[in-house]
Amino acid sequence: VTNTALRPMPSAIARLAALAPLDDIDIAALHKAASGVRRVPARRELIGQGQPIAGANLLLSGWACRVSTLSDGRRQIVSLILPGDLIGAGRQRNPVATSAILALTEVTVMPAPKPRAEQSGSGLAEAYALSGAWDEAYLLRNITRLGRMSAYERTADLFLEMHERLSLAGLSRGNTFPMPLTQQTLADTLGLTTVHVNRTLQAMRQDGSVTIGGGTVELHDPERLTRAVDRRPERVQLP
Amino acid sequence: VTNTALRPMPSAIARLAALAPLDDIDIAALHKAASGVRRVPARRELIGQGQPIAGANLLLSGWACRVSTLSDGRRQIVSLILPGDLIGAGRQRNPVATSAILALTEVTVMPAPKPRAEQSGSGLAEAYALSGAWDEAYLLRNITRLGRMSAYERTADLFLEMHERLSLAGLSRGNTFPMPLTQQTLADTLGLTTVHVNRTLQAMRQDGSVTIGGGTVELHDPERLTRAVDRRPERVQLP
DNA sequence: CGCCCCCTTGAAGTGTGTCAAATCGGGTGG
DNA sequence: CCACCCGATTTGACACACTTCAAGGGGGCG
Numbered sequence: 195v196t197n198t199a200l201r202p203m204p205s206a207i208a209r210l211a212a213l214a215p216l217d218d219i220d221i222a223a224l225h226k227a228a229s230g231v232r233r234v235p236a237r238r239e240l241i242g243q244g245q246p247i248a249g250a251n252l253l254l255s256g257w258a259c260r261v262s263t264l265s266d267g268r269r270q271i272v273s274l275i276l277p278g279d280l281i282g283a284g285r286q287r288n289p290v291a292t293s294a295i296l297a298l299t300e301v302t303v304m305p306a307p308k309p310r311a312e313q314s315g316s317g318l319a320e321a322y323a324l325s326g327a328w329d330e331a332y333l334l335r336n337i338t339r340l341g342r343m344s345a346y347e348r349t350a351d352l353f354l355e356m357h358e359r360l361s362l363a364g365l366s367r368g369n370t371f372p373m374p375l376t377q378q379t380l381a382d383t384l385g386l387t388t389v390h391v392n393r394t395l396q397a398m399r400q401d402g403s404v405t406i407g408g409g410t411v412e413l414h415d416p417e418r419l420t421r422a423v424d425r426r427p428e429r430v431q432l433p
Numbered sequence: 434v435t436n437t438a439l440r441p442m443p444s445a446i447a448r449l450a451a452l453a454p455l456d457d458i459d460i461a462a463l464h465k466a467a468s469g470v471r472r473v474p475a476r477r478e479l480i481g482q483g484q485p486i487a488g489a490n491l492l493l494s495g496w497a498c499r500v501s502t503l504s505d506g507r508r509q510i511v512s513l514i515l516p517g518d519l520i521g522a523g524r525q526r527n528p529v530a531t532s533a534i535l536a537l538t539e540v541t542v543m544p545a546p547k548p549r550a551e552q553s554g555s556g557l558a559e560a561y562a563l564s565g566a567w568d569e570a571y572l573l574r575n576i577t578r579l580g581r582m583s584a585y586e587r588t589a590d591l592f593l594e595m596h597e598r599l600s601l602a603g604l605s606r607g608n609t610f611p612m613p614l615t616q617q618t619l620a621d622t623l624g625l626t627t628v629h630v631n632r633t634l635q636a637m638r639q640d641g642s643v644t645i646g647g648g649t650v651e652l653h654d655p656e657r658l659t660r661a662v663d664r665r666p667e668r669v670q671l672p
Numbered sequence: 673c674g675c676c677c678c679c680t681t682g683a684a685g686t687g688t689g690t691c692a693a694a695t696c697g698g699g700t701g702g
Numbered sequence: 703c704c705a706c707c708c709g710a711t712t713t714g715a716c717a718c719a720c721t722t723c724a725a726g727g728g729g730g731c732g
Binding site for chain 2 (some may be wrong): 195244246260262264265266268269270272273284285286287288289290292293309320322324326327330331333334335336338340341342384385412424428429430431
């Protein structure tokens with residue numbers, strides 16, 4: 195376990211710890227798993243669709259996504275995977291990837307340590323369960339985004355989601371957060387064309403909602419934007 | 434446990450048994466749970482968004498859905514729930530419904546019996562896990578449908594999905610299956626307007642793809658349709 | 673220097689939405 | 703048995719959000 199391998203860990207741990215309190219044993223397990231860190235360059239497939247999944251992985255740094263491609267080349271990014279997110283955490287016996295997993299930037303991943311006792315009060319097990327529940331909530335939100343929202347609303351809603359998720363991992367500063375996606379990638383996420391994403395971003399810049407550039411997004415008034423796209427705070431478990 | 438309560442069970446059991454082999458103890462547990470059968474009329478909410486979830490339920494008969502509603506009245510049906518599907522099977526400690534659950538037709542549900550030993554080789558546990566994996570696969574497919582497909586493709590793809598899922602529960606006969614949704618409800622599922630769903634159905638009728646009416650759909654050439662919308666067979670676990 | 677990717681902009685086309693109204697069908701009450 | 707009603711389906715005319723096609727500009731990197 196080198197220092198280099200550990201450097202990207204804090205944000206992933208921060209996210210898991212924000213989901214459920216982790217004790218020293220959990221943290222130790224995470225650090226131990228860091229010996230299995232793997233670096234994957236941008237645009238590389240982490241897992242192909244239909245491939246067997248050995249075990250859950252934890253994204254330490256960088257952005258990845260689940261993507262599905264139609265035979266004529268149309269692509270849809272089905273969900274974004276951000277630092278601290280789990281990859282391929284299924285419950286069935288011989289799980290198979292239901293979608294390809296793609297590194298959008300350079301990425302580091304490591305095998306997610308198995309929680310000690312599934313049933314008992316392991317913080318890690320609870321964190322994993324909650325992470326899965328949030329993943330599902332984001333999938334659902336993505337569906338209503340694509341099904342019922344305008345381009346402007348979709349884009350704003352996605353930025354709010356990114357801000358929310360990155361904040362949990364301590365990766366945003368105020369209303370500013372890193373956003374390394376190209377407009378082409380955003381288009382594949384939002385179900386739009388590159389051209390229209392570009393025009394939509396222009397519109398958001400012009401009405402003063404955001405500053406975008408240099409791989410960074412700043413939301414000028416998240417609350418107003420939240421109301422504008424009718425985004426209500428989600429909850430995944432009782433307080 | 435009256436006969437009446439048991440009547441809708443076979444298709445739900447058929448689906449679970451098709452996912453993983455169930456032994457006598459599993460079947461007995463399912464029959465025992467039938468004492469908790471509940472009948473819910475159409476249009477009634479089974480669970481409101483954000484409500485706590487007591488335990489997983491099993492849909493025995495009728496169609497339900499997970500729906501999200503924006504404040505201005507736009508609705509998106511996020512997933513369909515068919516007989517044999519589980520409702521609200523989360524892993525976290527105090528799960529909360531991430532979306533409202535709505536009965537689309539009259540529906541019967543019962544509490545899903547807990548599998549004996551999560552880890553050991555309970556067929557029921559495996560069936561639940563696979564059911565969840567399929568649910569997720571359908572969510573992902575719904576996302577690429579909404580994001581990247583035309584109205585015609587979306588509709589055809591959804592019909593193919595319905596056929597696939599209902600067949601697993603033994604509820605289709607050849608290429609014909611029950612489809613009790615109104616065009617308004619289809620529209621909310623497909624991210625379209627009622628008017629356009631109507632026109633799309635007309636188009637499908639005219640090119641000889643389907644017969645629709647009387648709460649029934651017949652696909653005239655599922656293989657051709659499958660190729661037309663680039664639907665590939667999904668897999669959720671290794672064979 | 674030159675290439676490639678990404679971003680940007682314009683002009684024209686089209687798939688889907690909007691608005692409005694007519695028809696159909698099944699249930700209900702007189 | 704008819705009259706009525708109400709939701710679901712159907713159809714037409716028009717509007718517009720988003721796509722398509724095309725071209726140009728900018729920045730990093732070999």
